[in-house]
Amino acid sequence: MTNNCEPYRQDIARALLEDLDPARQDALKTHLAECPACREERELVVQTLEELRSTPDAGVPRHFFVYPEQRGFRAFFQRISFPWKTSVALASLILLVLGSFALLSFQFQVEEGIYSFSFGKPIPPRVAPVDVAALKRELIQTAEERARRQDLQWGQLLRSELSKSRSSLSPGQRASIAALLEHFESRVGRQMVAAGTGLEAKTSQSLADMYQLIQVQRRRDLTAIGDRFNRLTVSNQIQRDETDAILETLLQVAELKIQ
Amino acid sequence: MWIAASQAGDALAFNRLVLKWEKAIYNLALRMMNDPEDAAEVTQEVFLSAFKNIRKFRRKARFSTWLYRIAANRCITRLRRRPPANHFSLDEAPAAIPALGESHEVALAREESRERVRQALQSLDPEQRLAVELKFYQDLTFEEIAETLGIPASTVKSRLYSGLAVLKSHLRRERLR
Numbered sequence: 001m002t003n004n005c006e007p008y009r010q011d012i013a014r015a016l017l018e019d020l021d022p023a024r025q026d027a028l029k030t031h032l033a034e035c036p037a038c039r040e041e042r043e044l045v046v047q048t049l050e051e052l053r054s055t056p057d058a059g060v061p062r063h064f065f066v067y068p069e070q071r072g073f074r075a076f077f078q079r080i081s082f083p084w085k086t087s088v089a090l091a092s093l094i095l096l097v098l099g100s101f102a103l104l105s106f107q108f109q110v111e112e113g114i115y116s117f118s119f120g121k122p123i124p125p126r127v128a129p130v131d132v133a134a135l136k137r138e139l140i141q142t143a144e145e146r147a148r149r150q151d152l153q154w155g156q157l158l159r160s161e162l163s164k165s166r167s168s169l170s171p172g173q174r175a176s177i178a179a180l181l182e183h184f185e186s187r188v189g190r191q192m193v194a195a196g197t198g199l200e201a202k203t204s205q206s207l208a209d210m211y212q213l214i215q216v217q218r219r220r221d222l223t224a225i226g227d228r229f230n231r232l233t234v235s236n237q238i239q240r241d242e243t244d245a246i247l248e249t250l251l252q253v254a255e256l257k258i259q
Numbered sequence: 260m261w262i263a264a265s266q267a268g269d270a271l272a273f274n275r276l277v278l279k280w281e282k283a284i285y286n287l288a289l290r291m292m293n294d295p296e297d298a299a300e301v302t303q304e305v306f307l308s309a310f311k312n313i314r315k316f317r318r319k320a321r322f323s324t325w326l327y328r329i330a331a332n333r334c335i336t337r338l339r340r341r342p343p344a345n346h347f348s349l350d351e352a353p354a355a356i357p358a359l360g361e362s363h364e365v366a367l368a369r370e371e372s373r374e375r376v377r378q379a380l381q382s383l384d385p386e387q388r389l390a391v392e393l394k395f396y397q398d399l400t401f402e403e404i405a406e407t408l409g410i411p412a413s414t415v416k417s418r419l420y421s422g423l424a425v426l427k428s429h430l431r432r433e434r435l436r
Contacts, residue, residue, distance in 0.1 A: 013423050018396075019416065047434075048427045054369075054396045055376045056285040061295060064281045064303050065274045066310040197276070 005031075005038050012042045016049060087254030091247055095153065098243055138208050141200045147192060265313045271315065277306050280323070283397060284330050286326045291334040293381050301337060305330045306391050320406075327397065331389055338385045344408055379429040387422030394419055 008031045014020045015028055032039050107118045158181060169177065264272030284305055286300035299363040308329055316325050380388055393404045401419075 010420070015418055019420075044427055044431055045423070047432050048423065049395075051372055051430055052391070052426065055373045057282060057396070058289055058295075060281050060285045060302075061299055063278065064299075064306050065277055065287070066270060068270045068305050068310075153417055 005035060007232065008032075008035070008038055009041060012038070013045050016042075016045060019036060020159060037081070083254055087251060090254075092248055093244065094243075094250070132211050135210075136203065139203050139207070140200060144196065147196060151188070158184075195254075261320060262316070265310070266316070270310070275308050276322070279308070279364055281328055283323075284326065286396065287327070288331050288334060290377070290380055290396065291385070291388060292337065293377070297337070301330070301333050305331055310331070321403075323397075324399075324407050327393065327399075330410070331393075331408060335385055335389070338393060375433045376419060379426045379433070382429050383422045383425055387418050387425070390415055390418040391426070392423045412413070 008028055011020055011024055011028045015025055020028070032042060111117045261272040261275050265276060281302065285298055285302045288292050288301040288305070289295060292298045292301060305326070309326060316322065380391065383391065389408070390404060393407065394401075395398045399407065401412045404415045408415065
């Protein structure tokens with residue numbers, strides 16, 4: 001092989017694969033006629049190509065069909081083994097039973113926008129709040145009304161007695177009686193005002209005492225409700241712990257069975 | 260027709276396409292991976308991927324080109340992660356069974372030739388091997404190979420001719436042994 005052969009060596013494979021333009025093909029053909037080394041090289045390339053092409057394809061070991069994937073819970077449930085299916089079903093049944101018991105004992109109530117719930121025992125009736133101001137006004141009105149009626153009765157009585165006695169009395173005597181009556185009325189008026197003030201004070205005090213009493217009772221009731229609620233929470237927690245223990249035991253049994 | 264049905268979600272139509280192309284894809288994978296189990300895995304992955312993405316296939320292009328592209332990418336990705344070991348030796352090769360009218364000697368020579376070619380192909384790097392595979396075994400033109408691999412035709416030719424030179428040296432050495 002000479003240095004002249006190098007460009008033709010590269011063209012040999014291209015010519016065999018029909019990747020050479022006609023001008024270079026002719027040049028290669030002319031060179032091959034004169035160069036035994038390049039002819040031998042061409043022969044090697046031909047043998048290589050023949051050997052490559054003569055290698056037959058292997059048969060497929062199996063078919064490569066595609067099966068569309070099922071999705072969803074149904075596909076998941078079909079994939080899991082029978083012992084797991086049994087364990088899941090059993091656990092679901094237990095949860096259902098416990099949940100039903102819980103629901104049967106559960107009570108719920110909405111009153112005036114306030115939500116109340118209870119497990120087992122009925123919901124206690126709500127104590128309506130005392131309208132202290134309205135009660136106070138009512139009591140004062142009643143007292144004032146009574147006092148006014150009594151005053152009227154007194155005044156009417158005195159006037160009727162005076163008119164009965166008018167004919168038998170002298171003008172001086174009538175004037176004295178009228179002055180006495182006036183004095184008596186003003187004293188009664190003052191006493192009525194004092195009584196009214198005292199009554200108002202006593203009423204206020206009574207109302208304050210009553211309000212205090214009601215507040216104390218409300219606090220006691222709320223504390224009792226709070227205690228009851230705490231006891232219920234504790235008993236629910238115990239029930240939950242017991243349920244968790246049961247489920248854990250079931251799962252362990254299921255695992256032992258699978259093994 | 261099968262392609263249109265497959266794009267509409269018909270798995271049965273797609274499996275007809277599988278039946279038509281599985282041998283070509285399997286042999287491509289086998290020559291690339293040099294292991295029948297790996298080749299089977301790659302082939303299954305190729306068809307699964309093709310089925311999932313069949314809607315993206317533009318029917319103006321050739322289905323075979325699209326399929327070869329998926330197969331080529333899978334093989335190259337796998338080979339980059341794990342170079343193929345020489346699992347498939349002559350000792351494990353199936354026995355030379357003579358074809359009808361063929362002598363045992365001819366059958367044996369055929370198997371030996373196949374083994375030589377297999378070993379020679381493994382001496383190429385993956386890109387060269389792929390170019391040789393698509394040109395000589397799948398009978399694609401340089402332009403079709405370029406389209407399949409997404410590279411210029413000049414790059415395809417460069418890889419092919421360099422691969423051929425390596426194969427020539429290797430096969431010549433084996434023949435002279």
